[in-house]
Amino acid sequence: MNEFPQAMTIAGSDSDGSAGMQADLHTFFVQGVYGTSVLTACVAGNSYGIHDQVLLPKRFIDQEFKDLAEDFQIRAAKTGMLANSEIIEAVIENYQKYDFGPLVVDPVIITKHGDFLLDQEAFATIKEKLIPLATVLTPNFFEAEKLADMKIESSADQIQAAKILQDMGADTVIVKGKHHDDQQSEVSDLVLYASGKQEWLSGPYYATDRKNGSGDSLSACITAELAKGKDQEAAIHTGYHYVQAAIKNELAVGHKFGPVNQFANLN
Numbered sequence: 001m002n003e004f005p006q007a008m009t010i011a012g013s014d015s016d017g018s019a020g021m022q023a024d025l026h027t028f029f030v031q032g033v034y035g036t037s038v039l040t041a042c043v044a045g046n047s048y049g050i051h052d053q054v055l056l057p058k059r060f061i062d063q064e065f066k067d068l069a070e071d072f073q074i075r076a077a078k079t080g081m082l083a084n085s086e087i088i089e090a091v092i093e094n095y096q097k098y099d100f101g102p103l104v105v106d107p108v109i110i111t112k113h114g115d116f117l118l119d120q121e122a123f124a125t126i127k128e129k130l131i132p133l134a135t136v137l138t139p140n141f142f143e144a145e146k147l148a149d150m151k152i153e154s155s156a157d158q159i160q161a162a163k164i165l166q167d168m169g170a171d172t173v174i175v176k177g178k179h180h181d182d183q184q185s186e187v188s189d190l191v192l193y194a195s196g197k198q199e200w201l202s203g204p205y206y207a208t209d210r211k212n213g214s215g216d217s218l219s220a221c222i223t224a225e226l227a228k229g230k231d232q233e234a235a236i237h238t239g240y241h242y243v244q245a246a247i248k249n250e251l252a253v254g255h256k257f258g259p260v261n262q263f264a265n266l267n
């Protein structure tokens with residue numbers, strides 16, 4: 001009993017299944033990990049965009065954590081959409097109360113199509129209270145700019161932002177590369193490990209409209225691998241290759257901006 005690897009996503013539901021909790025649970029499944037979930041918010045949307053959001057009350061979030069803590073042996077967890085300071089504080093309080101293993105923090109601020117999923121007033125709470133709990137922090141370049149309070153225009157800036165975020169208390173920081181220019185040939189993510197070791201994970205730039213949920217899939221795959229007992233470096237490498245395959249092998253669902261293809265990683 002209870003030996004099967006179990007992980008937890010603390011995130012919002014994205015109704016079109018491309019990102020958020022759905023992407024996390026798809027990824028856990030594909031990676032052979034049992035997925036549990038603490039739902040923070042519900043987002044109504046489809047491949048054309050997001051059209052409404054509803055946030056869940058703290059008492060319900062507290063109950064979700066309590067129920068999972070009492071019954072499951074969760075070995076790793078990740079955060080996604082946390083919406084505002086009240087929800088972030090509730091997540092931190094519960095995370096510190098129970099033992100859910102290492103925490104992957106995906107500091108979701110905005111989707112790649114410009115919809116905000118976090119109130120601006122919550123940036124300080126993420127920086128001061130959530131980042132210090134992160135085993136692995138996975139900002140995209142925009143989130144890294146906001147949280148490190150600097151512009152990222154070069155590889156040196158990517159490293160500098162990672163150092164600033166590590167100084168806030170995260171163990172390992174992945175500052176994901178820019179990918180917004182159809183003229184670019186490569187995308188490079190920078191990993192700054194707790195030891196100080198730096199590693200560039202680079203691959204081809206894919207000019208596709210089917211990459212919703214790329215960031216969630218990366219952080220969820222790292223979480224799944226940590227839940228299986230993999231070390232950070234191995235978990236990050238697996239996560240990176242998982243997302244590369246999911247972007248490269250397009251999946252035709254939805255009519256506009258589709259999801260990355262989690263099925264590409266099924267054996």
Ligand SMILES: Nc1ncnc2c1ncn2[C@@H]1O[C@H](COP(=O)(O)OP(=O)(O)O)[C@@H](O)[C@H]1O
Pocket residue numbers: 112139140141176177179187188189203204205206207208211213214215216218240243247
């Ligand atoms: N067009 C692309 N071509 C190649 N890799 C990409 C592309 N878009 C995203 N990635 C990769 O997907 C992963 C998630 O990054 P990103 O999309 O920036 O996260 P987020 O969804 O949080 O914005 C990273 O490893 C990044 O390098």
Ligand SMILES: Cc1ncc(COP(=O)(O)OP(=O)(O)O)c(N)n1
Pocket residue numbers: 011012013014018019020021043080081108110111112113117211212213214215216217
């Ligand atoms: C409910 C919900 N949570 C998170 C996201 C954003 O997902 P992410 O993978 O970080 O970014 P995109 O690649 O989808 O922009 C979301 N859309 N919905």
